[in-house]
Amino acid sequence: MSFNTPTKTVLYSIEETIKAYRKLSQYNISSIVPKITIDQALILIIISHSDNTQTEIANLIFKDYASMTRIINLMISKDYLTKTLDKIDKRKAKLKITENGKIIIEKLTPMIKLNRETALKNISYKEQEQLFKILKKITQNCKTIDNEN
Amino acid sequence: MSFNTPTKTVLYSIEETIKAYRKLSQYNISSIVPKITIDQALILIIISHSDNTQTEIANLIFKDYASMTRIINLMISKDYLTKTLDKIDKRKAKLKITENGKIIIEKLTPMIKLNRETALKNISYKEQEQLFKILKKITQNCKTIDNEN
DNA sequence: AGAATATACTTGATATGTCAAGTAATAGTG
DNA sequence: CACTATTACTTGACATATCAAGTATATTCT
Numbered sequence: 498m499s500f501n502t503p504t505k506t507v508l509y510s511i512e513e514t515i516k517a518y519r520k521l522s523q524y525n526i527s528s529i530v531p532k533i534t535i536d537q538a539l540i541l542i543i544i545s546h547s548d549n550t551q552t553e554i555a556n557l558i559f560k561d562y563a564s565m566t567r568i569i570n571l572m573i574s575k576d577y578l579t580k581t582l583d584k585i586d587k588r589k590a591k592l593k594i595t596e597n598g599k600i601i602i603e604k605l606t607p608m609i610k611l612n613r614e615t616a617l618k619n620i621s622y623k624e625q626e627q628l629f630k631i632l633k634k635i636t637q638n639c640k641t642i643d644n645e646n
Numbered sequence: 647m648s649f650n651t652p653t654k655t656v657l658y659s660i661e662e663t664i665k666a667y668r669k670l671s672q673y674n675i676s677s678i679v680p681k682i683t684i685d686q687a688l689i690l691i692i693i694s695h696s697d698n699t700q701t702e703i704a705n706l707i708f709k710d711y712a713s714m715t716r717i718i719n720l721m722i723s724k725d726y727l728t729k730t731l732d733k734i735d736k737r738k739a740k741l742k743i744t745e746n747g748k749i750i751i752e753k754l755t756p757m758i759k760l761n762r763e764t765a766l767k768n769i770s771y772k773e774q775e776q777l778f779k780i781l782k783k784i785t786q787n788c789k790t791i792d793n794e795n
Numbered sequence: 796a797g798a799a800t801a802t803a804c805t806t807g808a809t810a811t812g813t814c815a816a817g818t819a820a821t822a823g824t825g
Numbered sequence: 826c827a828c829t830a831t832t833a834c835t836t837g838a839c840a841t842a843t844c845a846a847g848t849a850t851a852t853t854c855t
Binding site: 521613628 | 655657658659660661662663667670707708764765766767768773774776777778780783784785787788
């Protein structure tokens with residue numbers, strides 16, 4: 498066969514893995530806090546550790562700014578967060594976790610940890626390092642837009 | 647810090663990598679055939695190599711059946727595909743590539759190959775094997791739903 | 796200060812992801 | 826053959842992804 502079906506590439510294993518992980522995470526998180534998404538849970542936890550702006554959070558979790566706006570709005574409407582303007586720089590948003598949001602974090606934190614452990618069970622530290630290195634290389638390759646060659 | 651931010655896990659590198667790859671692919675494909683998505687291009691190529699049913703294709707590329715229905719409908723409306731009922735089993739859909747679709751495949755095939763090469767540049771065969779193995783392990787871990795432990 | 800840029804975020808349009816519920820056709824069972 | 830279960834796909838509702846265009850505020854430059 499002169500042209501291997503793209504699905505045979507390792508790149509599709511990456512897709513497969515991330516989808517499996519997301520599914521597991523969502524399933525387990527939903528069993529504790531129904532209707533929250535893994536993205537929303539992740540964002541809650543990030544905010545609880547620092548007071549990043551929307552844009553900074555978006556960059557942390559590789560999300561588009563547009564998506565971020567929408568996710569944040571949903572989280573506000575669900576009473577996980579409040580948003581006020583930064584008094585120094587009125588372009589920026591100050592995100593604060595509500596009491597309700599704090600309770601949710603308490604509930605979810607152990608499960609999120611467990612999800613990671615479940616996914617990485619029997620993956621040695623060395624393997625995780627290898628994985629990390631190779632993935633970073635691929636990421637870099639993809640970011641050098643000029644593919645003259 | 648007692649609870650590492652989830653974004654520090656290798657699992658988020660997986661997200662990062664797949665997003666970078668998708669971005670590169672979409673960017674390059676769009677330069678040749680505007681308005682086609684990488685998913686649609688991938689599906690076109692898969693159909694051109696076999697006559698799988700929708701469900702089978704969905705499984706190949708890890709897509710939900712609902713998404714598949716919608717993507718196929720879009721592809722029909724864009725004149726990439728036609729769909730008829732299988733005469734033997736009327737539940738099944740027969741997907742056929744239109745002339746227009748064939749031209750698009752011709753145009754895109756080299757670029758899709760190049761995208762893969764770009765992403766995997768300087769990743770040795772051995773590394774790809776390692777990557778594949780570790781990813782499969784993680785995928786398996788995530789699919790064993792019972793995380794009693 | 797005024798103009799040009801840049802930053803932080805928003806909105807619209809369209810595509811896809813995901814769960815739940817539904818339809819039509821087929822297969823399996825008593 | 827009637828009944829039930831399964832399969833293949835669809836639809837609705839909602840969340841997120843992505844690009845493009847837009848708004849408001851800050852910053853830089855002249």
